[in-house]
Amino acid sequence: MENTLQNNLNSIPSPCFVLEEAKLRRNLELINHVQQSAxxxxxxxxxxxxxxxxxxxxxxxxxxxxxxxxxxxxxxxxxxxxxxxxxxxxxxxxxxxxxxxxxxxxxxxxxxxxxxxxxxxxxxxxxxxxxxxxxxxxxxxxxxxxxxxxxxxxxxxxxxxxxxxxxxxxxxxxxxxxxxxxxxxxxxxxxxxxxxxxxxxxxxxxxxxxxxxxxxxxxxxxxxxxxxxxxxxxxxxxxxxxxxxxxxxxxxxxxxxWQTGVLVSTVLDVVDSQGIDVAVLDTSFAAHMPDTLEMPYKPRILDSYHEPVAGKPTYRLGGMTCLAGDFMGDYSFDQPLEVGDKLVFDDMIHYTMVKTTTFNGVGLPAIGIWKEDGRFELVKTYGYESFKDRLS
Missing domain, CATH: 3.20.20.10 (Alanine racemase)
Known part of the structure; x- marks a missing residue:
């Protein structure tokens, strides 16, 4: 199912939390086995x-x-x-x-x-x-x-x-x-x-x-x-x-x-910052993945190297808020990143969307489900009203 999702990223809005239904069912079956047996x-x-x-x-x-x-x-x-x-x-x-x-x-x-x-x-x-x-x-x-x-x-x-x-x-x-x-x-x-x-x-x-x-x-x-x-x-x-x-x-x-879904994001810009290549994304570590900064932990990205690899294109990833600390680094890739490339953060369904904020007016990620039959279902999107309703 993961490969099918990755092969259909263009059909998924960005940024977007995507729950994989089959993986959720797999977890629930294991948990049910424990409760029934115990x-x-x-x-x-x-x-x-x-x-x-x-x-x-x-x-x-x-x-x-x-x-x-x-x-x-x-x-x-x-x-x-x-x-x-x-x-x-x-x-x-x-x-x-x-x-x-x-x-x-x-x-x-x-x-x-x-x-x-x-x-x-x-x-x-x-x-x-x-x-x-x-x-x-x-x-x-x-x-x-x-x-x-x-x-x-x-x-x-x-x-x-x-x-x-x-x-x-x-x-x-x-x-x-x-x-x-x-x-x-x-x-x-x-x-x-x-x-x-x-x-x-x-x-x-x-x-x-x-x-x-x-x-x-x-x-x-x-x-x-x-x-x-x-x-x-x-x-x-x-x-x-x-x-x-x-x-x-x-x-x-x-x-x-656990391990039931992802956060799909897109590269908006790539800049050289004093010798460090930085990729700016349409999502935010501070607003959309706060646990990565609170715990802290470094999230995994599909089709990337979790730690820098000598000789491979390496980037520090930054969020789209103006918070200086809204960044995570560094990752290596087989090919250089370009504007428009999709990055998929793994395991982003638990303790993520429940903690999202609209800090800086950044829009919340959409929410969707990758169904067991291989279809993507867009469940919810957010706009200006979602930001305005939290303020007065």
């Missing part, structure tokens, strides 16, 4: 993949989704057709009642938030029981004070972290109405990192785990990455679920859309 529930994390035009396919394999804002909750309700598993670092008073109505599970980030809202939860659930309606199950996010995430920006266990409650701030018994334990300390990690994380979790929260009805292990489980030991993961999850007699939920973001 007897757990795996749900979609919208913070990593919110492409709702693909939700009908996701819904064939995953029964739910997790949200961290009222807007994400509404997207789950409307396009997944289910109430959300909700975790918001701090709930707003004016939104809380709607959040309750639209959720099946609610995780509180702090003990003070639980104390503040527990009465409203109890009143809502009592009313639902009277009317034979669905109730909301509540949990608390904990900080096991163990994480192997190297980048501090993505590590929720650094000193002073606002995410989750440490053991010393919790009682010895879960109070009435609090049924779940939620942790999220992984970021694109493997099952062996999860194993060590569970050891830390159990050493600190073991007695509370025995009281819980469910445990949400958050995201960061990159089970669709090549070389990931899914059999080890399945064994871990089964053993944990049986040991504590709890329902287990995982909510990966990256794993769903």
């Amino acid at each position: 007897g757990v529930q795996i749900i979609l994390a919208l913070k990593g993949f919110s492409m709702y035009s693909a939700f009908p396919l996701v819904r064939q394999y995953l029964g739910g989704a997790t949200a961290s804002s009222l807007n994400e909750i509404k997207l789950v309700n409307e396009y997944m057709g289910v109430p959300a598993h909700t975790y918001i670092p701090a709930y707003r008073d004016d939104e809380f009642d709607e959040v309750l109505r639209r959720s099946s599970h609610l995780t509180f980030n702090s003990w003070s938030q639980w104390e503040r809202f527990k009465g409203r939860v109890a009143a809502y659930n009592e009313k639902q029981k009277t009317e034979n309606g669905p109730t909301v199950s509540c949990g608390i996010r904990v900080n096991p004070q163990y994480s192997e995430v190297a980048t501090e920006m993505y590590n929720p266990c650094v000193p002073g972290s606002r995410l989750g409650v440490t053991r010393d701030k919790l009682p010895d018994e879960l109070p009435e109405g609090l049924e779940g334990i939620h942790f999220h300390t992984l970021c694109e990690n493997d099952s062996y990192t999860l194993e060590r994380t569970l050891e830390a979790l159990e050493s600190r929260f073991g007695n509370l785990l025995h009281q819980a009805k469910w445990v949400n292990m958050g995201g960061g489980h990159l089970m669709t990455r090549e070389g990931y030991n899914t059999d080890h993961l399945i064994g871990l999850l089964k053993a944990f679920r049986e040991k504590y007699n709890v329902a287990v939920t995982l909510e990966p973001g990256s794993a769903i859309a």
Whole structure:
């Protein structure tokens, strides 16, 4: 399918995020195998993949989704057709009642938030029981004070972290109405990192785990990455679920859309900058691929050399904003780049379009799907109104 897409780049607008439907299905089939074999529930994390035009396919394999804002909750309700598993670092008073109505599970980030809202939860659930309606199950996010995430920006266990409650701030018994334990300390990690994380979790929260009805292990489980030991993961999850007699939920973001699509871009200009050849693109690292600068990481480009190769045409790639740091370098190619050449950034579907901005008035990339039957379907384009609507 990749070759077919590359051979039809002229039919795709630029810049454009292109999801490859067959690759998404492949990931979902693997994830479904894990959840069925381990007897757990795996749900979609919208913070990593919110492409709702693909939700009908996701819904064939995953029964739910997790949200961290009222807007994400509404997207789950409307396009997944289910109430959300909700975790918001701090709930707003004016939104809380709607959040309750639209959720099946609610995780509180702090003990003070639980104390503040527990009465409203109890009143809502009592009313639902009277009317034979669905109730909301509540949990608390904990900080096991163990994480192997190297980048501090993505590590929720650094000193002073606002995410989750440490053991010393919790009682010895879960109070009435609090049924779940939620942790999220992984970021694109493997099952062996999860194993060590569970050891830390159990050493600190073991007695509370025995009281819980469910445990949400958050995201960061990159089970669709090549070389990931899914059999080890399945064994871990089964053993944990049986040991504590709890329902287990995982909510990966990256794993769903890992290696499922690209960002197509075009060379607008090629300049000599003090002896360095620079290619300016119609996309932006800062506005369209911010993770490349935040993590940071160097994205792969199809049909290029990821690192400079002596003797081959080599270019530093720049985005089209006026931010001096909107560049990524350096790549080599078999042939010199020319204005109009297409460059295809690989693996640009997760944590990319969910973070795009219109900084500098730069237009957002279009969104399309390369269908399983080999057709390109343009899903959405953006123009001036998309930029203007974010301002006033």
